[in-house]
Amino acid sequence: MLLAMLNGLAVLPLALMVISLYRVFFHPLSRVPGPKIAALSNAWLAWHARNGRVRELGKTLHRKYGPVVRVGPNEVWFDSKDAFKIIYNASNGFEKSDFYCTNIHICMNKYLLTLALVATALYRPQVNWKLEVHSPDTLDFLSERDMKRYRLQRRLIGPLYHPSNLKKYESAVDGVLRQVVSQLKSLAGAEVDLKQWMHIITVECLGAVVLSWSPGYINARTDGGTSSHAYLSWRHKTVFGLFPFAVIAGTYSKTFGRLFARLWGITFRTPKNFKTFFTPVYQKGSRRINASLRPKPPADTRQDLLADLIQLHKDRPLFQETYLRRLAITNFGAGHETTTSALTAVIAMIASHPKSKKRVVEEVEQVARPVSFDVSSGLSYTQACIKEAQRLHPVIGMALPRKVPTEGFSLHGQHFPAGTTVGCNPISLHQNPNIFGPDAEAFNPDRWFDEALDTKAMKRYNLTWGGGARTCPGRHLAEMILYKVMPTLIAEFDIEVDIPPEEDMPFYFMAMLSGAKARFLPKENENHTTGI
Structure with missing residues (x-):
């Protein structure tokens, strides 16, 4: 032997x-x-x-x-x-x-x-x-x-996540923004972590829209370490995702999973004073769903997205209870990082480019507060800045992988050949000069008005929200939050951002600007704040 x-x-x-x-x-x-x-x-x-x-x-x-x-x-x-x-x-x-x-x-x-x-x-x-x-x-x-099942699920929830339905939740976001503006003003321009505050705002907005609930992050001035913890978990997920056998083996042998993670140096600890929002989200969502499915459900006057999802389950049995419970959590699981990433990139890019910042401020200050989703969508230069920031700093940092068919x-x-893993890398695709012009690597919102460029192609060949049939189902919810938060902060504050060099920022499959420091300096003229 x-x-x-x-x-x-x-x-x-x-x-x-x-x-x-x-x-x-x-x-x-x-x-x-x-x-x-x-x-x-x-x-x-x-x-x-x-x-x-x-x-x-x-x-x-x-x-x-x-x-x-x-x-x-x-x-x-x-x-x-x-x-x-x-x-x-x-x-x-x-x-x-x-x-x-x-x-x-x-x-x-x-x-x-x-x-x-x-x-x-x-x-x-x-x-x-x-x-x-x-x-x-x-x-x-x-x-x-299962694409048949996927398309069925998308069709069922489609009307609820359409902008026409999401607009009725704008007042919930406005309520969050009133608290955000008040709290940021009380900081008197003190330096804060940009990504953490964008995460605070995102989770608070999702809580208000989906559950009529607040995690208490605004008053605490911290997200309880959840943004940094979640980002480190993406380091772990990215490495494991490249070795599917490790996912399987790690599930059946925790020892193997820990050894594999240690081998790659991707273990991480829960931050001190960690305060997750997923536990209360799950508990509150489950209690409401359980109560709503009783033979004689108690009266509940809350008008939020979960109420719409519960009603969808009652009206359309194809939207099963399993789907209902899963989607209540998915709004947070899929939305808190993607929306945070978009907000962070947009604020950072605008604040760090003085000429663009000046034009956005001038455009935003011409509209009434609170800024509605429709009005914000019509701010042409502001929208160009949003698209440009998301183009240069997409949420995904690696190719969205697909399998070549038979x-x-x-x-x-x-x-x-069949079985090959293929995909377009958003970073390189979004900086392809054949699509976005010879200065594709630069932040230039004016490219979206350039008649020499094919702006339709610029929108089409874009992986900001995914590609093809698998685009993000919650895209419009994320955009509703983004389009309301960004102009409000621009109107209320003179924002200064210090962005570290790219080589000092880690990017994984989930790619976020991290380490950026911001100062929200209250504007001297307070006349425009009456709407907030």
Whole structure:
């Protein structure tokens, strides 16, 4: 037995060498340009993700290698319009990759079926087997693989998340903003962490809109460490997402999960005085749902998004109780970081570009307060600044990965076989001069008025809110908050922002401007505050 073990150990280096040679020189993707070391293992991309350097990859890889770059043994990034049109096609785009296997049942189902398929092929090669993956019937917009079910869920909730319905919650956001303005003024221009305050505002707005509830962050002047904790968790998720086997093994063996995390140096501790908002959100949402489903439910006069979701469940049985309970939490889980990221980027970009800041202030000060969603949507230059900030600092810092279907596809002189992970990197796509002009790397809101540029294409080839059929279901809710918060803060304060160098900011799959410091200096003229 000892001799057999020694022979096995001797064979291992040879096997690794053969695999490496195959991946670099004989793999179907071997002709795709990119760092040779990336072809060996996902460890190359995971290492950059672990170090928070994925934004740097997005900005440099395509400059060096062109519109298609191999970033892993079986993964390719694009930054072209042609790739976007194929991969994220609204009607027949590619399905999500294994990176999104946050649902362990989906991961296990797929990998166990794969093993079964291989075993059966060995013993019964004459049978034509087809691999099918079935995910649980719950509401998970992030990792749902069943497109019929996904589209049904989207159709059911669509009217509730349409701007025409969301407008009735504007008064709830206005109430939050009155508290925010008052609290920020009491700071008398003291320096604050920009991302934390944008997170405070976001969670408070979501609480007011969804549950008619406040987590108490504004008065406490802190989010209880939830923004920093959540961002560190994305470091963890990004690395694990590149190794789906680790997700499965870590679920069934906590010891393995901890060892894998320690190996990569992605463990993190809960901050001191941590105050999560998810526990009260879950508790309050569950109590209201339970009460509403009783034979004789108690009277509840609250007019918020949860009330609409409960009514949708009663009116449309297809919107199951499982969906209802899941979506009540999803509003916060999917919304608190994406909206925070957008707010942080927009405030930081406007405040750090004096000419643009001056024009936004002049435009905002011409409208009445509180600024409505409709009025804010019509502020042309302000909207251009919002689009420009989100273009340069998208929420996602890595390619939105998809799987090439059975027939494969060819593009840019390369063929990509079935199963290849492909996607457009938002960082590089949004800075492609063929789409956004020769100064695509610069913050220039005027490009959105430039007749020499195709502004329709600039809007179309954009991954700010995702791509194709998988665009963010809560986009309009996030925009309603963004469009009301940003002009209010601009009108009430002279905002100064100190943004650290990009190399000092970590960016993961979720990419956020972090470490920026802001000062909200109350304006001397108080006449415009009567609406707030």
